[in-house]
Amino acid sequence: MPNKSGSVYGLTIPSPIIEDEKATPSHDLQIRDYLAKLSTREDSPFAQAPGTHLARLVVMDDVIYVGMPACEEHLQSKYLVFESNCDGDLDGYLRGLVDTIPDHLDAIWKHCVGYPGAANRQAFIDYMKACQLDTTFYFAAVNDKSVSETLRALQTQTDVADFIATHQGADAATLQREFLQFVALLKSQPPPRPGSMGPHRDIKTGGRNE
Amino acid sequence: MSNINGKVYAMNAITPMKPWKTWILRGFFFLLGHIKPLQKDLIDLSFIEFARWVVLPRKGFPFLGNSQVKEDLKYDYLLFFSNFNGTWNQYIDAFSAVLSKGLNLVWRWSEKFPGSVPVTSFKEYIARVQFDTDYYFTAYPHATANDIKSAHIVQSSLDQLSLVAEQCSPQQFADAYLRFVLQVQSHLGETGEAPIAG
Numbered sequence: 287m288p289n290k291s292g293s294v295y296g297l298t299i300p301s302p303i304i305e306d307e308k309a310t311p312s313h314d315l316q317i318r319d320y321l322a323k324l325s326t327r328e329d330s331p332f333a334q335a336p337g338t339h340l341a342r343l344v345v346m347d348d349v350i351y352v353g354m355p356a357c358e359e360h361l362q363s364k365y366l367v368f369e370s371n372c373d374g375d376l377d378g379y380l381r382g383l384v385d386t387i388p389d390h391l392d393a394i395w396k397h398c399v400g401y402p403g404a405a406n407r408q409a410f411i412d413y414m415k416a417c418q419l420d421t422t423f424y425f426a427a428v429n430d431k432s433v434s435e436t437l438r439a440l441q442t443q444t445d446v447a448d449f450i451a452t453h454q455g456a457d458a459a460t461l462q463r464e465f466l467q468f469v470a471l472l473k474s475q476p477p478p479r480p481g482s483m484g485p486h487r488d489i490k491t492g493g494r495n496e
Numbered sequence: 497m498s499n500i501n502g503k504v505y506a507m508n509a510i511t512p513m514k515p516w517k518t519w520i521l522r523g524f525f526f527l528l529g530h531i532k533p534l535q536k537d538l539i540d541l542s543f544i545e546f547a548r549w550v551v552l553p554r555k556g557f558p559f560l561g562n563s564q565v566k567e568d569l570k571y572d573y574l575l576f577f578s579n580f581n582g583t584w585n586q587y588i589d590a591f592s593a594v595l596s597k598g599l600n601l602v603w604r605w606s607e608k609f610p611g612s613v614p615v616t617s618f619k620e621y622i623a624r625v626q627f628d629t630d631y632y633f634t635a636y637p638h639a640t641a642n643d644i645k646s647a648h649i650v651q652s653s654l655d656q657l658s659l660v661a662e663q664c665s666p667q668q669f670a671d672a673y674l675r676f677v678l679q680v681q682s683h684l685g686e687t688g689e690a691p692i693a694g
Binding site: 288294296298300301302304305317318321322324326327330332333338339340341342343344345346347349350352353356357359361362363365367369371399400416417419420421422423424425426427428431433435436437438439440442443444446447450457458459461462465466469472480481483 | 498501504506508510511512521522525528529535538539542544545546547548549550551552556557558559560561562563564565566567568569570571573575577579606607608621624625627628629630631632633634635636637638639641643644645646647648650651654657658661662664666667669670673677680683684686687
């Protein structure tokens with residue numbers, strides 16, 4: 287199925303945004319305002335909910351006119367596009383979102399047409415599926431590891447480098463004893479929290495020339 | 497707008513296609529999905545974490561009734577979402593240099609696509625059809641696609657060594673440990689902050 291690559295699921299959900307001339311600011315601006323203030327680090331809603339590798343939310347204002355001789359046309363609605371690369375099956379992922387971050391979901395999607403609210407879990411899942419688009423071709427560089435497996439591996443990579451550096455020239459018995467302690471310690475630690483290992487970076491715009 | 501999080505850049509693009517052409521594109525993607533050697537260049541571009549193309553038929557936009565006005569479009573649309581490491585210019589340059597034939601097969605069905613070579617007109621086209629991300633989350637902002645692949649190699653090698661570590665004599669362990677170090681030494685690059693492009 288093109289929505290999946292190995293054990294990773296590619297989710298694409300455009301939801302039509304409410305058009306209301308009386309709303310001030312407009313619903314799309316209210317979404318943008320909320321998203322601009324939302325953390326992208328370990329306290330991000332997507333870090334709290336399980337199974338998100340990478341996700342984005344985009345307000346798509348219109349389709350793009352590429353110039354003559356193409357026809358110029360416009361959308362009737364703006365769309366909130368939710369794009370996620372997540373673990374496991376779709377129902378499980380959506381359940382994880384609705385159970386963990388219902389307030390954020392409501393704050394974002396309440397501006398979309400027909401959104402039933404997160405209080406009714408099944409209605410939320412049905413709504414998301416009604417808006418979902420099937421992926422035509424999906425590529426994942428690593429498609430057989432979960433988020434927690436990847437976070438654990440990244441932590442292991444750092445710790446192994448430190449272990450090797452600090453045990454150069456150690457005698458065989460010491461090396462073996464301390465290696466076993468090292469592995470036991472690694473296994474006893476929970477994986478790092480999603481979004482927690484990155485440096486702070488103020489510049490996030492990523493313009494065309496960056 | 498927030499196209500960047502840590503070492504990852506989120507790109508979104510949308511291009512119009514005449515509806516009859518989308519079937520050719522779907523056929524190409526079907527072949528690409530089922531004949532793995534065709535994906536080699538995409539895999540070799542090891543700075544892409546996830547990428548997807550979605551053909552959105554002109555009548556396929558979600559319609560939920562209520563107050564929503566139904567879309568009335570002449571074109572189907574090709575949506576492209578990519579999560580890559582590095583800068584926009586590096587990405588487009590590499591795409592154009594390494595994947596030009598593949599890119600042409602994907603986008604030649606889109607209106608006004610100039611071809612992926614020369615790169616100047618290709619960049620102009622991508623800049624025109626790109627739209628910005630409002631919110632971007634990654635679970636591992638400090639890591640590139642190559643860091644992730646390397647980390648899993650280290651984890652797998654460590655798991656194998658730890659399976660035998662307890663049963664070995666110290667000398668046998670020291671030999672196995674040396675082999676482990678040789679195995680992982682090229683996968684221990686430090687992750688951290690990405691350089692800021694000047």
